[in-house]
Amino acid sequence: MKWETVLSELWVKSRFTSYFYQSVHFEEDEAIPTLSLVATTAGFVLRYNETFPDELSPDELTGLLAHEMMHVMLNHNHRTMPGKNVLLQNLAQDMVINSYLVENKSRFFSRAGRDLRDEPEVILPDGLPLVPDKFYAENGEKYDPAVRYDPSWEEVYAWLAANQDEKITHVTDKSQNGLRIDSRFETPDFSFRQKAADDEIIADFFNESDGVIFKNASNKKLPAGVHFFREKALDDTIDALKKRIISFAQRDENSRAERLYQEISSLINRIRPAKIKNFNKGVKRFLNQALCGDDWDFSARRFNRRYFDEGIYAPGRFYRRQPSLTVAVDVSGSMLVKPETLEKAFGVIESLLGRYAVHLICIDEAVFIPQKSGDTFIASKETSDAYLYHRGDWRFIKTAGNAATFFGPLFDIFMKEKKEPLIVITDGEVYDMDRLTPYRHTLWALPPECVGRIKPPFGRVVAIE
Numbered sequence: 001m002k003w004e005t006v007l008s009e010l011w012v013k014s015r016f017t018s019y020f021y022q023s024v025h026f027e028e029d030e031a032i033p034t035l036s037l038v039a040t041t042a043g044f045v046l047r048y049n050e051t052f053p054d055e056l057s058p059d060e061l062t063g064l065l066a067h068e069m070m071h072v073m074l075n076h077n078h079r080t081m082p083g084k085n086v087l088l089q090n091l092a093q094d095m096v097i098n099s100y101l102v103e104n105k106s107r108f109f110s111r112a113g114r115d116l117r118d119e120p121e122v123i124l125p126d127g128l129p130l131v132p133d134k135f136y137a138e139n140g141e142k143y144d145p146a147v148r149y150d151p152s153w154e155e156v157y158a159w160l161a162a163n164q165d166e167k168i169t170h171v172t173d174k175s176q177n178g179l180r181i182d183s184r185f186e187t188p189d190f191s192f193r194q195k196a197a198d199d200e201i202i203a204d205f206f207n208e209s210d211g212v213i214f215k216n217a218s219n220k221k222l223p224a225g226v227h228f229f230r231e232k233a234l235d236d237t238i239d240a241l242k243k244r245i246i247s248f249a250q251r252d253e254n255s256r257a258e259r260l261y262q263e264i265s266s267l268i269n270r271i272r273p274a275k276i277k278n279f280n281k282g283v284k285r286f287l288n289q290a291l292c293g294d295d296w297d298f299s300a301r302r303f304n305r306r307y308f309d310e311g312i313y314a315p316g317r318f319y320r321r322q323p324s325l326t327v328a329v330d331v332s333g334s335m336l337v338k339p340e341t342l343e344k345a346f347g348v349i350e351s352l353l354g355r356y357a358v359h360l361i362c363i364d365e366a367v368f369i370p371q372k373s374g375d376t377f378i379a380s381k382e383t384s385d386a387y388l389y390h391r392g393d394w395r396f397i398k399t400a401g402n403a404a405t406f407f408g409p410l411f412d413i414f415m416k417e418k419k420e421p422l423i424v425i426t427d428g429e430v431y432d433m434d435r436l437t438p439y440r441h442t443l444w445a446l447p448p449e450c451v452g453r454i455k456p457p458f459g460r461v462v463a464i465e
Contacts, residue, residue, distance in 0.1 A: 039241075078093070259434065436458075
C-alpha cells in the first residue's frame with residue numbers, strides 16, 4: 001500500500017512529522033475526492049479517496065502530509081471569523097502554508113548542524129495556491145521578497161476580501177522551483193472579468209456546506225486537502241493531542257535536532273507575552289519570583305505593609321544580602337529601539353538601584369563587558385565580571401556595526417552556573433534562538449511593536465510600555 005511506503009520514508013525525512021502521523025488513523029472514504037485531516041474526540045483521522053494516492057508520487061504525498069499537519073499546528077480552524085467569507089478564509093490559510101513550505105523547502109526537514117544540501121526537500125503537487133506576488137508588491141517594504149517573509153493568513157484574507165476579482169494563478173510548479181514561471185518572472189495578468197485561465201484557483205463548498213474544496217476553472221479538483229469545519233468544542237482536545245505529540249518527539253534525539261520540532265514546540269509551549277500594562281510592576285514581579293527564597297528572612301524591625309492597614313503588625317521580609325541582577329542589552333546593528341524606549345526601560349531599572357546591584361553587559365555577535373570611552377561604551381578586555389551600572393549610564397549605550405545578534409555566548413557561557421535574574425533588552429533578529437541553553441530566570445524586555453515578532457523558547461516576555 002502506498003501510504004506504508006510514504007510513512008516509512010517519512011521516518012527517515014522527519015522524525016517529528018512521523019511522530020505526528022503515528023497518532024493519526026488512516027481511513028478510506030470514497031465521499032472525499034482527495035484527502036482530509038480531521039479531528040475527532042478519539043484523535044486525528046486522515047480520510048482519503050482510495051484512488052487519490054496513486055495520482056501522486058510518494059514525495060508529493062509527503063508534502064501534502066506536511067501541509068495538513070501545519071494546519072493543525074498553526075491552529076487553523078477552517079471557520080475562524082464569524083460572518084466573514086469562509087471560502088476566502090480557507091484559501092488564505094492554504095496560501096500561507098504552501099508559500100511557507102515553498103520558501104523553506106530545504107529547511108523544513110533539516111536538522112541543526114547539518115548541511116542543507118544533504119537534507120530532503122519538501123515537494124508539493126503542482127497547482128496549489130500561493131500568496132500572490134501582488135500581495136507582497138502592495139505591502140511595500142513590509143514584505144521584502146529578498147528576505148524570508150511569513151504573512152499571517154488574516155492579512156492575506158483581508159487582501160483577498162478587498163480584491164475578490166483577482167485571478168488566483170500563482171501556484172506551485174515543481175519544474176520551476178515551486179513557482180509557476182509566468183507568475184514569478186513575467187508580468188501577471190491582473191486584468192479582471194476576462195476569460196478565466198484553466199489554472200485559476202477557485203474555492204468552493206464541499207457537500208453543500210460541510211467544508212471547502214479547491215478546484216480550477218475547468219472544475220477539476222486540485223490535489224489539495226478538503227477543509228472540513230469542526231466544532232469549537234474540539235479545540236481543547238486538539239491542544240491536548242498536540243502537546244502529547246510534542247512529548248513523544250521530545251524523547252527522540254533525532255527529533256529534537258530538527259528545526260521543525262524546535263519551531264513548533266516553541267510555538268506550542270512558549271510563554272505568551274505578559275499582559276502587564278505597567279512595565280515597572282512587571283519587572284518587580286519578575287524579580288520577586290526569580291530571587292531564591294532561601295536568601296530571604298523575616299524581621300519585626302521591618303513590618304509587613306500588606307497587613308498594616310488592617311491593624312496587624314506582622315514581620316516583614318528582607319534580603320539577607322544585597323541581591324544582584326544582570327541586564328543584557330542587544331547593541332547589534334539590527335537593534336532599532338528608540339532612545340525614549342531605552343530611557344523608559346532603564347528608568348525602571350534605575351528605580352531598583354540601592355536595593356539591587358545591577359550588572360550591565362552588552363551583546364551583538366558575542367558578549368562583552370562595557371567600558372566607558374568618551375560618550376559611549378566600548379568592549380572591555382575584562383571577561384570575568386560585569387559592569388556595575390550607575391544612574392544615567394544608559395546614555396552611553398550605542399549600537400555597534402555588527403548586524404547579527406547571537407545569544408548563545410550569553411546563555412551557554414556567561415550565565416552558566418549563575419542563578420541571579422537576567423533581563424534581556426532587545427528588538428533585533430536573534431539568529432540562534434533555537435539553540436539556546438534555557439535559563440529559567442530570564443525576562444525578555446521588548447518594545448511593544450516587537451513583542452509578537454520575537455518568540456523566546458523560555459523565560460517571560462514583557463513589553464516596555
